[in-house]
Amino acid sequence: MRRRGAGVAAIKNKNLAQAKYKDKGNEIAEDQITQMTKQMETFKTYLEDFAAKHKDEIKKSPDFRSQFQEMCASVGVDPLASSKGFWAEMLGVGDFYYELGVQIIEVCLATSHRNGGLISIEELREKLLKSRSKKSQDVSYDDLLRAIKKLKALGNGFTVLTVGQTYMIQSVPGELSLDHTTIIQQAQSTGHISKSQLIKDLKWEEERANRALNYMVKEGLVWVDDQTGSDRQFWFPSLFSANTS
Amino acid sequence: MNRFQWGETTADHGESHITSQTGVALYDGNDKTNFVGGVLGLTTHRLMWKENYGKSTAICLPLSLVKSLEEQPSGFAKSAKIVVYLQEPVAGQPSGPASFSKYDFIRLSFRDSGESEFYRYFKQALQDKKWEDKVLPPSRPAQGGRHRPGIVGIERSIQQKQKQTDSSINQSFQDLKQLMDKAQEMVTLSKTIVSKIKDRQGDITEDETVKFKAYLLSMGIPNPVTRETHGTGDSYYKELARELASVLKKPIKECGGMMTVTDVYCRVNRARGMELLSPEDLLNACDLFEMLRLPVRLRTFDSGVKVLQLSNHSEEEVTHKTAHVVEENGSLTAEELAQLIGLSVILSKERLLLTEKVGGVCRDDSEEGLRFYPNLFLTKT
Numbered sequence: 001m002r003r004r005g006a007g008v009a010a011i012k013n014k015n016l017a018q019a020k021y022k023d024k025g026n027e028i029a030e031d032q033i034t035q036m037t038k039q040m041e042t043f044k045t046y047l048e049d050f051a052a053k054h055k056d057e058i059k060k061s062p063d064f065r066s067q068f069q070e071m072c073a074s075v076g077v078d079p080l081a082s083s084k085g086f087w088a089e090m091l092g093v094g095d096f097y098y099e100l101g102v103q104i105i106e107v108c109l110a111t112s113h114r115n116g117g118l119i120s121i122e123e124l125r126e127k128l129l130k131s132r133s134k135k136s137q138d139v140s141y142d143d144l145l146r147a148i149k150k151l152k153a154l155g156n157g158f159t160v161l162t163v164g165q166t167y168m169i170q171s172v173p174g175e176l177s178l179d180h181t182t183i184i185q186q187a188q189s190t191g192h193i194s195k196s197q198l199i200k201d202l203k204w205e206e207e208r209a210n211r212a213l214n215y216m217v218k219e220g221l222v223w224v225d226d227q228t229g230s231d232r233q234f235w236f237p238s239l240f241s242a243n244t245s
Numbered sequence: 246m247n248r249f250q251w252g253e254t255t256a257d258h259g260e261s262h263i264t265s266q267t268g269v270a271l272y273d274g275n276d277k278t279n280f281v282g283g284v285l286g287l288t289t290h291r292l293m294w295k296e297n298y299g300k301s302t303a304i305c306l307p308l309s310l311v312k313s314l315e316e317q318p319s320g321f322a323k324s325a326k327i328v329v330y331l332q333e334p335v336a337g338q339p340s341g342p343a344s345f346s347k348y349d350f351i352r353l354s355f356r357d358s359g360e361s362e363f364y365r366y367f368k369q370a371l372q373d374k375k376w377e378d379k380v381l382p383p384s385r386p387a388q389g390g391r392h393r394p395g396i397v398g399i400e401r402s403i404q405q406k407q408k409q410t411d412s413s414i415n416q417s418f419q420d421l422k423q424l425m426d427k428a429q430e431m432v433t434l435s436k437t438i439v440s441k442i443k444d445r446q447g448d449i450t451e452d453e454t455v456k457f458k459a460y461l462l463s464m465g466i467p468n469p470v471t472r473e474t475h476g477t478g479d480s481y482y483k484e485l486a487r488e489l490a491s492v493l494k495k496p497i498k499e500c501g502g503m504m505t506v507t508d509v510y511c512r513v514n515r516a517r518g519m520e521l522l523s524p525e526d527l528l529n530a531c532d533l534f535e536m537l538r539l540p541v542r543l544r545t546f547d548s549g550v551k552v553l554q555l556s557n558h559s560e561e562e563v564t565h566k567t568a569h570v571v572e573e574n575g576s577l578t579a580e581e582l583a584q585l586i587g588l589s590v591i592l593s594k595e596r597l598l599l600t601e602k603v604g605g606v607c608r609d610d611s612e613e614g615l616r617f618y619p620n621l622f623l624t625k626t
């Protein structure tokens with residue numbers, strides 16, 4: 001059995017060995033960068049070929065688009081990260097989503113005075129389709145969700161909330177807690193709810209229901225209706241079914 | 246597992262490759278096997294499993310032995326699986342990795358995902374039953390366009406057309422898959438380089454790091470390397486920053502010296518029409534404003550709202566003015582202030598909050614909304 005070296009000599013040797021490994025590591029890394037350059041060129045050609053064949057299809061087919069996005073995500077690549085990236089330049093995916101982003105912002109801004117900055121994804125899509133030109137491509141919910149995800153970075157608080165079976169888009173900064181989204185979910189079928197109903201259905205204490213409802217009134221997400229007498233109704237303009245035809 | 250045979254991955258006459266998927270493990274019925282983490286390939290005639298891309302020997306299963314398929318969706322800590330029910334093995338078949346199996350089915354476990362797509366192709370291949378087509382040996386000269394008389398001929402040509410459209414759809418997905426496989430290789434390579442860079446920051450040259458970061462950008466791979474070298478490279482963002490500053494100076498001034506980044510994003514992209522900017526591009530360029538000493542600055546409020554403001558914007562002046570306006574009007578909400586001074590509601594809210602922070606105004610928070618009053622605590626006590 002070999003005796004492990006001990007003492008100063010061993011430390012020196014170890015350092016020397018490590019330095020040597022480092023140098024070798026350097027070399028390998030440099031080689032890898034040259035290798036990467038080569039692979040990059042090859043990849044570009046593949047992408048060009050693919051674009052020549054399928055660029056139109058990406059523009060026209062929401063299915064193909066979402067497949068494409070999913071595969072990119074599973075590989076670890078973000079085709080929308082930069083308009084200078086290969087994907088945007090050669091496939092034109094960028095322009096589709098960035099323009100969609102602009103249109104989404106515009107719809108949200110136009111409706112926020114009425115719904116407080118909260119809009120259902122159905123209403124959003126409908127308004128978008130109306131404002132887009134007739135000959136432009138169909139937009140799927142998947143497209144919307146991906147475009148909105150990118151908008152979050154701009155700081156206006158764009159968030160996607162899951163409410164029951166559908167999504168709501170928040171376009172103003174501000175935290176909506178789980179309690180708040182639960183209330184929205186409860187109100188989903190009729191567009192309104194009363195405090196007593198909440199307390200009965202969710203078994204909350206009065207204080208908790210009060211707090212959540214008052215917050216949403218303050219933020220303009222909910223309208224107060226005292227016409228029904230003693231039981232105040234809270235209406236959600238973002239849930240009005242008149243919004244979606 | 247006793248239906249598998251050793252074979253070569255090169256395609257036979259008339260056989261063509263359909264798809265492949267990495268990270269697949271084989272189960273003999275409910276038992277595990279040693280065939281884990283390999284590449285599962287599907288051709289028109291066979292199902293093949295090999296250890297990695299490089300190898301050309303694989304274990305192969307003729308599709309003719311497959312009775313039916315079943316999908317098992319993924320669950321907690323379990324990957325998605327396809328169950329393949331098999332017929333009795335043919336006597337006298339070439340040798341394989343197992344000569345006996347107590348099960349009549351195998352399972353394919355997709356640890357790297359890709360199960361639903363593979364299942365689709367697999368089902369299609371089983372329907373097509375290409376292995377039953379009579380294949381002409383290659384020595385015979387190909388005869389173009391056989392004319393088959395009568396109804397049979399018409400039926401055949403309809404089938405042909407259907408296969409063509411199917412294959413063109415399949416082709417797109419196939420092409421997409423191949424493209425993604427190549428992208429995957431790039432990602433893996435970049436990951437190794439990134440870890441090397443992280444380990445010894447100083448040893449890779451500045452140039453190379455910049456070049457590498459440009460690659461990551463082009464590929465859309467998120468860049469975990471720190472931004473220390475950000476200022477020196479990236480001429481694209483520098484150009485963009487300059488362009489933005491010159492284009493936005495006037496509009497921002499007209500808006501009262503401040504504009505939300507969301508607003509900027511819309512205006513810039515609307516003006517461009519084509520070759521639009523991504524949100525990240527915009528933010529990366531904005532980060533450079535200070536370094537390039539441009540007259541516009543990016544600023545983030547506590548609430549997360551991001552704005553571009555003119556660099557000669559004076560905080561003090563704004564808070565004084567806001568406090569003054571509130572006093573003149575007794576009290577104001579964000580909406581009222583917005584209408585008065587012609588700013589957006591979001592920005593007026595930020596102004597009021599800022600003025601409150603320095604003590605210029607006081608808030609009255611009720612369910613009627615957020616209202617601001619002059620701060621009498623400071624002035625009158």
